[in-house]
Amino acid sequence: MRALCYNGRNDLRVERVPDPEIVNPQDIILRVIMSSVCGSDLHLLNGYVPTMQEGDIIGHEFIGEVVEIGPDVKKLRRGDRVVVGSIIGCGECSYCQSQSWSLCDNSNPNAYMVEPLYGYSPAGIFGYSHAFGGYAGSHAEYIRVPFADRGCFLIPEGVKDESAVFCSDAFPTGFMGADMADIRPGDTVAVWGCGAVGQMAIRSAYLLGAERVIAMDRHKHLLEQAKNNSNAEVLSIDEIDIQEALKEMTGGRGPDRCIDAVGMEAVSSSPQYYYDKAKQWVRLENDRPIVLREAIKACRKGGTISIIGVYGGFVDSIPMGAAMNKGLTFKMGQMHAQKYIPRLLDYVANGQVDTSDLLTYKMPLEEGQRGYDYFNSKSNNTTRVVFTP
Amino acid sequence: MARTANLAQAGVLDIAPVDPIPSGSSKINVGQNERWLSVGAGLLVANIGIRRGGIGGVLLTALGATLALRGASGYCPINDALGRDTSDDKTETNVLEISKSVTINKPREEVYQFWRKLENLPQFMRHLEDVKQTDERRSHWVARLDSENIAAKALPKVEWDADIVEEEENSRLVWRSVPGATIDNSGEVRFVDAPGNRGTEVHATIKYRPPQGIVGEAVLKLLNPAFKQMVKEDIRRFKRLMETGEIPTNEGPSGRKPETINPALRQPIQNTQTTPQQDTPQSQTKPSITDESIVL
Ligand SMILES: NC(=O)c1ccc[n+]([C@@H]2O[C@H](COP(=O)([O-])OP(=O)(O)OC[C@H]3O[C@@H](n4cnc5c(N)ncnc54)[C@H](O)[C@@H]3O)[C@@H](O)[C@H]2O)c1
Numbered sequence A: 001m002r003a004l005c006y007n008g009r010n011d012l013r014v015e016r017v018p019d020p021e022i023v024n025p026q027d028i029i030l031r032v033i034m035s036s037v038c039g040s041d042l043h044l045l046n047g048y049v050p051t052m053q054e055g056d057i058i059g060h061e062f063i064g065e066v067v068e069i070g071p072d073v074k075k076l077r078r079g080d081r082v083v084v085g086s087i088i089g090c091g092e093c094s095y096c097q098s099q100s101w102s103l104c105d106n107s108n109p110n111a112y113m114v115e116p117l118y119g120y121s122p123a124g125i126f127g128y129s130h131a132f133g134g135y136a137g138s139h140a141e142y143i144r145v146p147f148a149d150r151g152c153f154l155i156p157e158g159v160k161d162e163s164a165v166f167c168s169d170a171f172p173t174g175f176m177g178a179d180m181a182d183i184r185p186g187d188t189v190a191v192w193g194c195g196a197v198g199q200m201a202i203r204s205a206y207l208l209g210a211e212r213v214i215a216m217d218r219h220k221h222l223l224e225q226a227k228n229n230s231n232a233e234v235l236s237i238d239e240i241d242i243q244e245a246l247k248e249m250t251g252g253r254g255p256d257r258c259i260d261a262v263g264m265e266a267v268s269s270s271p272q273y274y275y276d277k278a279k280q281w282v283r284l285e286n287d288r289p290i291v292l293r294e295a296i297k298a299c300r301k302g303g304t305i306s307i308i309g310v311y312g313g314f315v316d317s318i319p320m321g322a323a324m325n326k327g328l329t330f331k332m333g334q335m336h337a338q339k340y341i342p343r344l345l346d347y348v349a350n351g352q353v354d355t356s357d358l359l360t361y362k363m364p365l366e367e368g369q370r371g372y373d374y375f376n377s378k379s380n381n382t383t384r385v386v387f388t389p
Numbered sequence B: 001m002a003r004t005a006n007l008a009q010a011g012v013l014d015i016a017p018v019d020p021i022p023s024g025s026s027k028i029n030v031g032q033n034e035r036w037l038s039v040g041a042g043l044l045v046a047n048i049g050i051r052r053g054g055i056g057g058v059l060l061t062a063l064g065a066t067l068a069l070r071g072a073s074g075y076c077p078i079n080d081a082l083g084r085d086t087s088d089d090k091t092e093t094n095v096l097e098i099s100k101s102v103t104i105n106k107p108r109e110e111v112y113q114f115w116r117k118l119e120n121l122p123q124f125m126r127h128l129e130d131v132k133q134t135d136e137r138r139s140h141w142v143a144r145l146d147s148e149n150i151a152a153k154a155l156p157k158v159e160w161d162a163d164i165v166e167e168e169e170n171s172r173l174v175w176r177s178v179p180g181a182t183i184d185n186s187g188e189v190r191f192v193d194a195p196g197n198r199g200t201e202v203h204a205t206i207k208y209r210p211p212q213g214i215v216g217e218a219v220l221k222l223l224n225p226a227f228k229q230m231v232k233e234d235i236r237r238f239k240r241l242m243e244t245g246e247i248p249t250n251e252g253p254s255g256r257k258p259e260t261i262n263p264a265l266r267q268p269i270q271n272t273q274t275t276p277q278q279d280t281p282q283s284q285t286k287p288s289i290t291d292e293s294i295v296l
């Protein structure tokens, strides 16, 4: 089959690779209908996540048609159109059973690679480095899906592919960001980042009862989208003093809930940014926690910081004193796809939420490199590029 | 002071009181010169045996292999049987300890009974090829040492007998290899209810006494630390098999090459190293050590 393979930093090529096969009894093989880019892929392509190897197929946000079924798969039939959570959960370990699917004990075959750094290994993820399982990703004609009964969800009739694909990753992640923020009636929620994940966090915050959502980014088209489609008040980080603005817009209290939908590759024009960038360059620091620092400072006393932007390794100069003395609550994690997807498909099916506007370009795999270039630079008004293998 | 991870020896874990009996090749009873002579003669005889072929060839090969093993490991079963010790000073090698605990989200009886049926062990212990319970207490074990290590090449298959020396239904198993194993070993597995309905804690401690001599040195390299990790991975696979009924894997033709990051832990890499194309004439002349000569 054809697949979009990593060949080094920002070097993607379409290659002919062997077709996947059923390996374990709970596997299925899916013909990929759509497979989206995601901000997490940028961390791989920009070289911030170690244990990538030449030839790795990337991609983890996808929908497809079931074409082959392992002997122990019970709920799926050939021909089913399904959306697949980007994180793999076994459904049987204590974490999966308490709905913490991204903490699955069993789905990462390479758990030993992360344990020296993390102590314990999180779940495996499709197409997301060898440390996170070494699974082949979805930017390919076919993909093997382990624990398929757990990870695949039937797309309700009437829900378009263009909407369903984002129920794999961007929507559950944004939704979990809002869910973890513990939003109460009357709350003002601040969201850093207006990529697809940030946009879904904004829409989810309203679903969960937020009074106001203030969203931040540097790209005009994303701010427009956040304002027009997600109903947020928006701030351009390059033009406005965020700390002052958030304080004044909230009557001097500060936002009640702060969501980091940016993660380790945050940018800014401050000297601190160049300091972090330089440190990252010489590998003294893996991640640039610019948004995290900003959120800790901006958050009201006793508020919640909810982190869905991904961090991989070490950060420094975290204002722990501010966090401690202001009594902040931190919640974070990779998203628990299987916990949220059924509920999110309902929202989409009954028209409460539309996700299809996140899709800016549809491209064949052959245009993979161009798609990622658009997405990385957010040029040509890109929110998300989706491949149709 | 150096910090130890040998938790049983350090008394942190109250487990595995039984040490492997030093026997077989973990004891040296062949002197240095005699050993090098044995290796050389052994390889020569084995070589001739292979080239000659037929029944005579097989016998010669077996004889050569035995000599080579005796030379390489410093252990001679015949010397042992005669009570003869030609080594310069007697040594017993140190015990290598590996401990691993996991919590399995299944009832204790189920977890114990699966393990107690020793035939099940190769399902999750990657280096084991076969285990057969021969009577109530005794079992026969066959392991593969497929790796690029020279010891593994000389000893592609290792077999030994083990006895269960203590058993408490649904809570505890202690075993020890019967004297004469290539790698003397012993161990204990304990099954405890995890607090608050969290399933079963499995605490496993395995002890090895690697053989002496040049094979021993190579085996030691093989045993540490990649081997330690491999044994720990076995226990992790046990949890995965018990909980999910399968062992999650990224193997299979799914477009990804197997990892090259830590080859010692990865089956696929080891498999690709033993594919037929590597089976050059040169490797065919290596003594193929028969089972008899290993199980001394
Ligand atoms: N937790 C999870 O399970 C999960 C799942 C998917 C994605 N993610 C993570 O979520 C994050 C966002 O993903 P995405 O797909 O929306 O990525 P994206 O690249 O589309 O969006 C990130 C946005 O953040 C903006 N940004 C950068 N610096 C900023 C700053 N200082 N202040 C405000 N905005 C800033 C960028 O301009 C960009 O538009 C990534 O870190 C990604 O890895 C996490």
Ligand SMILES: [Zn+2]
Pocket (backbone or CB within 6 Å): A038, A039, A040, A041, A060, A061, A086, A169, A170
């Ligand atoms: Zn993602």
Ligand SMILES: [Zn+2]
Pocket (backbone or CB within 6 Å): A089, A090, A091, A092, A093, A094, A095, A096, A097, A103, A104, A105, A106, A107
């Ligand atoms: Zn699990």
